[in-house]
Amino acid sequence: MDFVRSHILVCGGTGCTASKSPLLIEEFGKQLKAAGLEREVMVIQTGCFGLCELGPVVVVYPEGAFYSRITPADVETIVSEHILKGRIVARLLYHETVSHDSVNSLNDTNFYKKQLRIALRNCGVINPENIDEYIAMDGYQALAKALTEQTPDEVIQIMIDSGLRGRGGAGFPTGRKWQYAKSYKGDQKYVLCNADEGDPGAFMDRSILEGDPHSVIEAMIIAGYAIGASQGYIYVRAEYPIAVQRLEKAIGQAREYGLLGQNIFGTGFGFDLSIRLGAGAFVCGEETALIASIEGCRGEPRPRPPFPAERGLFGRPTMNNNVETYANIPWILINGTEAFAAIGTENSKGTKVFALGGKIVNTGLVEVPMGTTLREVIEEIGGGCPGGKKFKAAQTGGPSGGCIPAEHIDKPIDYESLSAIGSMMGSGGLIVMDEDNCMVDMARYFLDFTVDESCGKCTPCRIGTRRLHQMLDKFTEGRATLEDIDMMEELCAHISKNSLCALGQTASNPVLSTLRYFRDEYEAHVRDRKCPARVCKSLLQYLIIDKCRGCTACKRVCPTDAISGEVKKLHVIDQEKCVKCGACMETCKFAAIIKE
Amino acid sequence: MKSLEELRAIREKAREQMTLRKEDGPQSTRVIVGMATCGIAAGARPVLAAAVEQVSRRKLENVSVTQTGCIGVCRLEPIVEVLAPGEEKVTYVKMTPEMMEKVIAEHIVNNRVVKEYTIGAEEPGPAAN
Numbered sequence: 001m002d003f004v005r006s007h008i009l010v011c012g013g014t015g016c017t018a019s020k021s022p023l024l025i026e027e028f029g030k031q032l033k034a035a036g037l038e039r040e041v042m043v044i045q046t047g048c049f050g051l052c053e054l055g056p057v058v059v060v061y062p063e064g065a066f067y068s069r070i071t072p073a074d075v076e077t078i079v080s081e082h083i084l085k086g087r088i089v090a091r092l093l094y095h096e097t098v099s100h101d102s103v104n105s106l107n108d109t110n111f112y113k114k115q116l117r118i119a120l121r122n123c124g125v126i127n128p129e130n131i132d133e134y135i136a137m138d139g140y141q142a143l144a145k146a147l148t149e150q151t152p153d154e155v156i157q158i159m160i161d162s163g164l165r166g167r168g169g170a171g172f173p174t175g176r177k178w179q180y181a182k183s184y185k186g187d188q189k190y191v192l193c194n195a196d197e198g199d200p201g202a203f204m205d206r207s208i209l210e211g212d213p214h215s216v217i218e219a220m221i222i223a224g225y226a227i228g229a230s231q232g233y234i235y236v237r238a239e240y241p242i243a244v245q246r247l248e249k250a251i252g253q254a255r256e257y258g259l260l261g262q263n264i265f266g267t268g269f270g271f272d273l274s275i276r277l278g279a280g281a282f283v284c285g286e287e288t289a290l291i292a293s294i295e296g297c298r299g300e301p302r303p304r305p306p307f308p309a310e311r312g313l314f315g316r317p318t319m320n321n322n323v324e325t326y327a328n329i330p331w332i333l334i335n336g337t338e339a340f341a342a343i344g345t346e347n348s349k350g351t352k353v354f355a356l357g358g359k360i361v362n363t364g365l366v367e368v369p370m371g372t373t374l375r376e377v378i379e380e381i382g383g384g385c386p387g388g389k390k391f392k393a394a395q396t397g398g399p400s401g402g403c404i405p406a407e408h409i410d411k412p413i414d415y416e417s418l419s420a421i422g423s424m425m426g427s428g429g430l431i432v433m434d435e436d437n438c439m440v441d442m443a444r445y446f447l448d449f450t451v452d453e454s455c456g457k458c459t460p461c462r463i464g465t466r467r468l469h470q471m472l473d474k475f476t477e478g479r480a481t482l483e484d485i486d487m488m489e490e491l492c493a494h495i496s497k498n499s500l501c502a503l504g505q506t507a508s509n510p511v512l513s514t515l516r517y518f519r520d521e522y523e524a525h526v527r528d529r530k531c532p533a534r535v536c537k538s539l540l541q542y543l544i545i546d547k548c549r550g551c552t553a554c555k556r557v558c559p560t561d562a563i564s565g566e567v568k569k570l571h572v573i574d575q576e577k578c579v580k581c582g583a584c585m586e587t588c589k590f591a592a593i594i595k596e
Numbered sequence: 597m598k599s600l601e602e603l604r605a606i607r608e609k610a611r612e613q614m615t616l617r618k619e620d621g622p623q624s625t626r627v628i629v630g631m632a633t634c635g636i637a638a639g640a641r642p643v644l645a646a647a648v649e650q651v652s653r654r655k656l657e658n659v660s661v662t663q664t665g666c667i668g669v670c671r672l673e674p675i676v677e678v679l680a681p682g683e684e685k686v687t688y689v690k691m692t693p694e695m696m697e698k699v700i701a702e703h704i705v706n707n708r709v710v711k712e713y714t715i716g717a718e719e720p721g722p723a724a725n
């Protein structure tokens with residue numbers, strides 16, 4: 001028998017895969033073979049570690065050395081130095097893990113030390129394509145316990161007591177949802193998993209499916225047992241090919257082990273799962289549209305009630321939860337409701353995963369206890385805004401959410417306190433903006449998205465969002481009047497009140513919240529015809545000031561020949577011809593070109 | 597999966613394979629094998645393999661086997677250091693796989709330092725350690 005002495009973990013999340021981590025695995029294979037080490041060192045592809053900014057990521061155990069931004073050329077060095085000779089290659093380590101020549105644990109770095117990983121507990125730890133590794137981490141123990149020791153009502157009671165709320169956006173208590181679904185009788189019931197994840201900038205659910213697919217599968221079987229369903233569907237967007245492939249593999253392995261199928265653990269209970277691919281429409285994340293899409297109909301929502309618990313997929317009682325909601329469930333059943341309820345705040349228990357994006361140093365995936373402040377997430381874990389820029393606001397909840405301005409940066413993140421300040425928890429996208437972002441432009445960006453994604457079934461959403469978008473255009477182009485602000489508020493109220501589903505009902509939120517906190521910015525676009533953040537092109541001029549040495553560099557890059565001037569003399573920009581592309585400003589070595 | 601025992605058996609087996617990936621706790625003992633060019637040339641690789649094998653065979657929890665570079669006394673390679681919590685570092689020299697087995701059995705399991713293999717036995721005197 002061979003005794004493996006070292007494990008090399010290579011991140012196989014979407015981010016690291018895009019930066020060529022599969023090549024690293026291949027190269028490790030080659031180099032280990034060349035060194036005759038292939039039998040004593042194991043190379044394992046894992047899910048996302050969270051620090052996507054530093055990908056591709058490689059971790060070598062037992063030392064726990066965390067290598068970042070590894071190229072195939074670095075692989076040979078790691079094998080010949082670290083693996084063969086035991087000398088950790090300091091220059092390739094994530095700099096935060098190195099201090100005074102000694103290697104610190106990853107868990108002590110700023111990025112990880114405030115995190116608490118429940119939903120992501122196995123991501124970056126196990127090989128998601130090997131069910132045994134999931135089982136080693138107590139996987140399928142919760143299912144075994146539920147099936148052999150607990151009644152469906154007891155399982156539901158545990159979910160209620162834990163205080164778990166849906167992570168898909170609305171925050172509905174999971175235990176209560178299960179209870180409703182159980183209370184309706186039907187010849188066939190269904191359990192669904194919403195893995196549509198349409199919120200731009202969000203990738204929590206994708207990372208869970210890629211890094212720990214069995215946690216979702218296990219929880220869905222438990223849900224089936226609790227509500228009396230024997231069939232489940234995972235609705236996942238086709239744009240997540242790695243997640244889909246790992247899910248397929250995981251379902252296959254679970255079937256092979258008899259964890260899916262008939263008579264699980266000899267209890268007589270049977271459950272099976274299928275995957276349904278979505279085509280990437282945001283509205284298909286809304287549960288009634290999702291159900292329609294699985295049925296093969298157009299992905300359009302319908303009024304509720306009846307709620308899916310009563311009449312859902314194929315007209316049968318149906319229970320739908322989000323990926324991250326499911327990922328918490330086996331942990332709760334194993335560790336107990338008290339352990340879970342001890343984390344978080346009064347009405348928001350447990351943790352939340354956020355996808356950090358935008359103007360932030362550590363772009364990536366983080367999981368923190370509910371009640372952590374935005375400051376801790378952005379400054380301590382996220383490393384703040386790059387280039388020392390000032391934090392301006394963060395958008396949570398994506399196109400349905402609102403912005404949180406700098407003045408609220410010390411607010412704890414939980415369902416209630418985010419709603420109180422006009423934002424929402426949402427599914428976990430967290431986009432950071434700095435002083436260079438225009439809030440009017442930001443609101444316009446999200447409206448752009450909702451206009452595209454409105455399914456068109458109801459008029460308030462189909463026409464209303466388009467009108468709202470046009471009004472925002474008036475602001476960014478300097479054509480708005482102050483009355484437009486009032487009209488816009490009226491239109492927002494109208495869209496929210498009359499839309500059929502939450503897509504339309506929440507579409508105005510980015511406008512309303514930016515109006516609430518950055519009204520002066522809207523007014524500046526009207527009154528001064530200026531964009532304070534210097535983003536809106538129509539309100540900007542590029543000017544050459546007297547620092548100009550007449551080097552002619554700008555003149556040469558200008559695509560519209562808008563710049564004139566002789567060598568060694570001050571140049572000028574013809575505002576009529578200028579298309580405000582900014583190429584001149586980037587080229588100028590003397591900071592002689594400004595925009596205002 | 598027909599029974600809980602089956603699940604348990606898979607878990608135990610898979611766990612063994614994954615112990616390498618545990619973060620060292622404060623209570624863990626580390627067996628460190630010098631694996632620089634000098635160590636490898638002197639035969640450190642089979643020593644390392646023996647250490648890994650023994651720890652795994654005996655299902656020793658809280659013991660990790662790692663490697664290090666050149667410790668500086670190349671003529672005494674293969675060198676193995678044992679770092680146990682709350683104890684002084686013990687340095688074994690001129691190790692063979694058989695000696696490694698004995699160190700695991702005596703020192704790690706029974707907590708008795710194998711004096712005759714240590715650097716002190718090989719090179720008496722204050723300069724030795």
Ligand SMILES: Cc1cc2nc3c(=O)[nH]c(=O)nc-3n(C[C@H](O)[C@H](O)[C@H](O)COP(=O)(O)O)c2cc1C
Pocket residue numbers: 165166167168169170171172174194195196197198199282283284285286287288320321322323325326427501502503
């Ligand atoms: C436009 C729109 C998009 C949505 N997208 C998602 C999504 O991508 N993933 C998700 O889990 N829930 C999404 N939801 C919320 C779902 O309708 C539903 O509330 C959720 O899946 C319930 O799961 P939970 O209770 O576990 O959170 C969306 C809702 C709307 C209105």
